[in-house]
Amino acid sequence: MKYQPGGSLIPLTPFHFSPGLLTKACGPRSFWLTSFMAANVLIDVEVLYYMSRNELPLHRSLHTYLGGSAAGLVAGLLMWGLILFLARLMPPTSRWKQxxxxxxxxxxxxxxxxxxxxGGVSHVFLDSLMHADMHPFWPITTGNALAGSISVASLHLGLGLLGLFSIFLWLFLRDPRS
Ligand SMILES: [Zn+2]
Known part of the structure; x- marks a missing residue:
């Protein structure tokens, strides 16, 4: 697969938020969407870093199930610390703090x-459908058999629609008192 600046290989991280939005809308209330999103952003920092240096491949250790899981756990830890810190700054009457x-x-x-x-695992899975330069199962095995199994346009369209649907569902299903 050729790398084209501005082409399909640039990280379109917001598309990765769609499964998280759906989980937030339909799943347990305790699902931390912020940590899910932070994991996706953290993993794509890898791509931005190698793009800025003009070095290939763009998808390396963080775009493996091992690295993506580790990045996801780090994101979860950081968001937990950040949220607890922000909660301290809120007034005691804040419903969120309570x-x-x-x-x-x-x-x-x-x-x-x-x-x-x-967030980390879903990121690696979705990216593995698109990017031939990934080795999702490293260090067990190299290569990416799933790359190209769905067109990038179809995947982005599907994820975009899923995201919109999930936002409407979330607004519709959420408890207005929360
Ligand atoms: Zn990515």
């Missing part, structure tokens, strides 16, 4: 780590 206070910090950490992990 809701966080009802759950133990360990449980919050676990929730954030799980969301980050899901």
């Amino acid at each position: 809701r966080l206070a009802r759950t133990s910090q360990t449980r919050l950490l676990l929730q954030s780590l799980i969301a980050g992990l899901i």
Whole structure:
């Protein structure tokens, strides 16, 4: 696969948010969408870094299930720390702060780590459908048999529609008191 600046290989991270939006809309309320999104952004920093240096391949260790999972856990840990820090700055009357206070910090950490992990693994899976320069199962095996199994346009269209649908679903299903 040729690399074309501005082409399909640039990281379109927001498309990766769609499965997270759907999970937030239909899944457990405790799903940390922020950690899911942070994991996706963190993994694509790798691509931006190698693009800025004009070095190929663009998808390296973080675009493997091993590296993506590790990045997801790091993102989950960072978001957990950030959210707890921000909660400290909120007034005691904040409903958001009160809701966080009802759950133990360990449980919050676990929730954030799980969301980050899901973000990391789903990122690697979705990217592996597009990018031939990935080795998702490294270090067990190299190569990427899934690359090209769906066209990039179809994948982006599908994820874009899924994202829009999930946002509407979320707005429709959410409890207005929350
Ligand atoms: Zn990526």
